[in-house]
Amino acid sequence: MALPAAFRDLAIPAIASPMFLASGPDLVVEVCRSGLVGTFPALNARTSDAYAAWLGEIEDRLAAAAQAGQRPAPYGVNLIVHKSNPRLAADIELTVKHKVPLVITSLGAVREVVDAVHSYGGAIFHDVVNMRHARKAAEAGVDGIIAVCAGAGGHAGTLSPFALIPEIASFFTGTIVLSGAMSTGRHIAAARMLGADMAYLGTRFLATRECMVPDAQKEMVVGASADDIVYTPKVSGVPANFLRQSLAAAGIDLDQPKHEGGLDMASEAKAWKTVWSAGQGVGSVREVLPAAELCRQLIAEYHAARREVAQEEAAASPFTPAA
Template identity: 45%
Template sequence: MLPPILQNLRIPVVASPMFIVSGPELVIAQCKAGIVGSFPALNAREKDGEPPLLEAWLTRINEELDRHNQSNPDHPAAPFAVNQIVHRSNARLERDIEICHRYKVPIWITSLGARPEVNAAAHDCGGIALHDIINNTFAKKAIEKGADGLIAVAAGAGGHAGPQSPFALVQEIREWFDGPLLLSGAIATGRAVLAAQAMGADLAYIGSPFIATTEANAPGDYKQMIVESGAMDIVTSSLFTGVSGNYLAPSIRAAGLNPDDLEHADVSTMNFGGASSKPKAWSQIWGSGQGIGAVRAVEPAADRIDRLAAEYAEAKAEIARL
């Protein structure tokens, strides 16, 4: 059974936190439209000497969603989530945990490492902790360290995607875990959301389609590239972060590299705090999952969510007639 905070969503969808792309505008639009919006804490980057931008973002999100709820008591906004990159190179982690705890962030998403103290901080302020994983071994470790739920990042997902089929990954996790399970991997339509549930997931985890929205903090060329590309335009490489990720081939060519002949990089080169001589993911090399063939235009997030909801309802009705 899902915890109360993940129940009563308009459709069973959590928008994934996308580096650089996800900010307050997108999160607020997603939540108002009835799905969980999220952003990485590291996206809130202030200049030296300025107060933490993360505090300003959380204040804005809380205030705008509160105003929406007061004006729309019959259609309240969905909760939001903040993603913490739990990696040794993230020098801001301790500070960002304290801020999220103080602002009582309702949903915490952790990536690139399972840390009991982060889960404890989420629980202490009344939140829940979801951890993203790419295989069953990491899934078990995450639950052992106190995560409440899992995000299964399967083949075809944007960003740091795993190599496993969603069928295999969900199947193995469901053999031992009956808690909250989200599925990520090329989910871009309401039909795919229902398919994720049929496989055994509770909710779909959707990122790439929201790059091509008016509220996304992405260059216009990036948004248009999402619209014009399909699954064949996605390249998997470890070069840019040290961990295997999925990227748009046209952006790799634009950086002067051959997407068909990329070097490999070791996980030890991953760095969320320092500079690099390589083209940077995600500011120069643009990430995306394989599901973008379903994205036909740049549009407001609310319109995209309306379409997801309509497709989801239609798919449920069709299945019921079988």
């Protein structure tokens, strides 16, 4: 298992992944206090000053938890490394100043950002949807690669984890994180069986009390099944998974062409407010829970699944192949 030192003491090997308009300090703190890695996108704070304030608040609340005898997990932030993100330089400076333990980069895997995070001993993971991007991330020197596979919430990939994880593992010796359609502790155990070091869960954390999305979105997640998830570029130009019910409510006609041509952060921000993203793991989400309770549930399910496998293994009579 290839985990940076700061991540060897987690309750289970799982990250509550960063979600635009959804994850903020309350969710991050509750997840970290529960022993899982909590994260948020820097852009969820409306300005770089607000981002600095969030970092300060999270540090203070986690330090208070540590003083009270808890062992909170490290937290992380997501930075969009793309020319259309005007805040990138300022947000990197603040990330370095606050020594954020885990930085997750999206889009650009850039050596300078890797060096900036390593300068204070932080870990940097990069998310990818294919092998070309995985190789670029490895070349940039990241500590971890997040394989965003088919069925994930947000800008999902199209590859099966059974295909992508072993291919990444064949050349990358750092941490491998699996993302896509995992909503239970059993899923996290399955990710480990597949060869991933950690699991990356987004959609399941949408249905938590601390998540910042509207209650109607949480209820839509709880009521949805995998059939309700539509993978389309027609919301913002970049393919992503959305709840069919929210596409209909926003009057988006999937038969009409939408503008082509890559990422435009302004139109993304506008689109995602009215059309709600979620992954195919919605079918395993049956209630809105406080994040700490959800984490306790995930931890119990994870250990139960691992025990089940161990017991089956112990009970199996050894198979002797015919000579």
